[in-house]
Amino acid sequence: MVERRNVLPFTAIVGQEKAKLALLVAAVNPAVGGVLLSGDKGTGKTTLVRALADLLPEIExxxxxxxxxxxxxxxxxxxxxxxxxxxxxxxxxxxxKMKVVDLPLSITVDRLVGTLDIKRALKEGIRALQPGLLAEANRNILYIDEVNLLEDYVADVLLDSAAMGWNIVEREGISVRHPARFILVGSMNPEEGELRPQILDRFGLFVSIEAPLDPDTRIEVVKRVEEFQSDPISFAERYRPLQEELRRKVVKAREIINEVAVPDDLLQLLAKSVVEMGIRTHRAEIVTVKAAKAIAALDGRKTVNLEDLKKAMELALPHRIKSRPFEEPPQPPKPPEDRSPQEDESKRRDEKEQGKGEQKGKKMENSSTVPPSLGNKEEKFSAEEVDMENEKALKLKDRFQRARGSRSVRTTVIDNPHGAPISYTTPRHDPHDIDLTATMISAILRKSPVIEEGDIRVRVRKARTKRLCAILLDSSGSMAAMRRIRIAKGIAMNFIKNAYVKRDELALICFKGAKSDVLAHPTRRYNDVLRLLDGVKTGGRTPLPSALHNLATMARIFKEKYKNAVVTGILVTDGKANVPLGGDIKEEMERLCKMLKRMNVKLEIYDTRPSGVIDPAPSFIDLMAKLTDAEVHRI
Known part of the structure; x- marks a missing residue:
């Protein structure tokens, strides 16, 4: 009996030609390292993957x-x-037939790599492996939906197996290894956070999927989906010839892939292009060559041409161009401008006026007083690197270096089904996260076929502590004096990069004028926060109580959502609060600081007031430090 598959045929999918090509390349040569599909919800990512499995030929x-x-x-x-x-x-x-093996985000390490076969342990008294998901995925398609939300400990195990092509199991007295060679396909919605760079580089090919904006194309998508859902068997039969033709191409490409050659001049062009793009990893050239060979093989050719190489570069290089976190892709040089003499004279006058303005700004910076009118209008300043060379800043420099080098904080949890299992123990209360293997072993060691209450064991896990770093940036008019906001943005930038390394949630609160604004709610889209930070302008008064109130509200919601979460507020300010929430500003500051301390919100204050400057306006920094036990760093 022929198995009926309710899967939309691969050749019936409208558009998304680049994604189709990437998946076919991975099917011809899984050594390219898999495919990452990035795009908004409802753009057909999962449909493409399942259609690929239905298209591929049978394997022995x-x-x-x-x-x-x-x-x-x-x-x-x-x-x-x-x-x-x-x-x-x-x-x-x-x-x-090859199949799609789904890797759920909630998977445990036991289910992924395999564990003790309880049945054989009880019946035969031997320790054998019960295969996990990696065994099932061998020579199939391993699909991870929302791969950017995958737990770190699961991703680490997956990366090891994907890199070696083998799954090695050493646990509960078991020592087994088996092949784990699969076509790795991941999909993600970039709005839900970035992917760890270690995992991102493992994906050989990357495709950004976007829904078509052409009305006719969208209408055709609707029509085909309606036809397929109303009569999937007839619909599949209509596309059978196209499916068979494409399947034959894949089979032929697999047969000749090892005979495909790349001319030396194309290799020279590839290497030169990769260097000019600033890509540091050798995997860029290796994957591009493998992809170009697969593209040529799909076309039935044994020599790669320039068009094959271009297509391969479009798939293998986009996610590697920005090879370091927060590093902007290199920009091509601008062509020389063709200007008239009048335009040249106008530009010289503009540069002269700009030079006068800069000299005036330097005089302002050297002044020992702060003009009261400075900062009344909105101004935009770019971030400036914090000076870490003087003795006062050495502690801060050491702090940033330790923060960048440190790993995510993990805590030991017992009888809680979140985190990587590291051991087991007897339960203290009613058991929930029972370790069946350890429980069975306890009964076996007693030589009893019946499990008693004393045999029950629960898992001990290492769980990543959920953390939020909320940056509170003072962007009031006083921060424009001596361009303090540039230093403040530089400090905030350091903490954004620190959050990226630790994979912490990040939030940005800016306060000026009548109230504070939450520019970025808790997120892991660090580049977006950087762009928001760069766009912050100064001007107006200092509503510091509003900022602390927003921090308290955000911390309460975050702690309700994540148990044992840690919230840190990074307050960058001169502390000159002058806009209350509605009452006495000092009483509000005291009440809010006490509230933050009760909520266990750690506050760190970076004081931007320069030393040696006469500034009569009062600052609340000392009061906040006293009531919240906050660390204060002078910049």
């Missing part, structure tokens, strides 16, 4: 092997199959 596997080993290649066999093949044993061969 060892019939009785739980890992689906390749019977024709000893290098892709588990230890058991390899031993049989070497000793001349008979490996029964079966054929089966």
């Amino acid at each position: 596997v060892v019939a009785d092997c739980p890992f689906g080993c390749n019977p024709r290649n000893p290098l892709e066999m588990c230890d058991s199959c390899y031993e049989k093949a070497v000793n001349g044993g008979d490996l029964k061969v079966a054929r089966r």
Whole structure:
């Protein structure tokens, strides 16, 4: 009986040609390292992946092997199959369709890599592996939806297996390894946060998927979906010839892929282009060459041409151009401008006026007093690197260096189903996160077929502490004096980069005029926060109580959402609060500071008041430090 698959045919999908090509390349040569599809919700990412599995030809596997080993290649066999093949044993061969193995975000390490086979342990008294998801994914498609939300500890295990092509299990007395060679496909919505750079670089190909804006194309999408849902069998039959033709191309490409050659002049062009783009990883050239060969093989050719290389570069390089966090992609040089003599004279006058303005600004910076009218109008200043060379700033420099080098904070949790399991123990209360393997072993050691209450064990896990770094940036008019806002933005930029390293949630609150504004609610889209920071303008009064109130509200919501969360407020200000919420400003400041301390919100204050400057306006920094036990750093 023919199995009926309710999957939209690959050739029936409208548009998304670049994504289709990337998936076909990975199908021809899985060594490219997988495909990452990035785009908004509802753009067909999952549909493409499932359609690919339905398109691909059947594969040969060892019939009785739980890992689906390749019977024709000893290098892709588990230890058991390899031993049989070497000793001349008979490996029964079966054929089966490739399938999509979904990796859920809530998966545990036991389910991913495998664990003790309880049934065999009880019946036969031996320790054998119960295969996990990596065994099921071998020689199939491993699909991770919302891969940017995958827990770090699961991603680490997955990266090891993807890099080596083998899953090595060492636990509960088990020592087993088996092949784990799969087509890795991930999808993500960039609005929900960036992907860890370690995982991003593992994906050989990257495609940004966008919904078509052409009305006719969108109408065609609706029509095909309606036709497919009303009668999927007839719809699939209509596209069967196209499916078979494309399937034959994939099979032929797999056969000739190792014979495809890349001319030296194209290799020279590729290497030169990668260097000019500022890409540092060698994986860029390696993956591009593999992809170009696969594209040529799909076209039935054994020599890569320039068009193949261009297509491959479009798939393999976009996510590697920005090779370092927050580094802007290199910009091509601007062509020389063709100006008339009058335009040249106008530009010289503008540069002369600008020079006068800069001299005036330097005189202002050297002044020992702050003009009361400065900062009444909105001004925009760019961030400035914090001077870390003088003795007063050494502690701050050391702090930033330690922060960048430190890893995410992890805490030990017991009987809580979140985090990587590291051990087990007896339960203290009613058990929830039961370790079945350890529980069974306890009963086996007592030589009892019945599990008693004393045998129950619960997991001990290492869980990542959810953390929020909320930056409170004073952008009032007083921060324009001596361009303090440039230093303040530089400090905020350091903490944004620190949050990126630690994968912390990040928020940005700016306060000026009548109230504070939450420019960025808790997020992991760090580049967006940087852009918002760069656009902050100065001007107006200092509503510091409003900023502290927003911080308290944000901290309360975050702690309600995540148990044991840690919230840190980074307050960059001169402390000259002069806009109350509605009452006495000092009483409001005291009440808000006490509230933050009760909520266990750690406050760090970066005082932007320069030393040696006469400034009669009062500052609330000392009061805040006293009531919240905040650390104060003078810049």
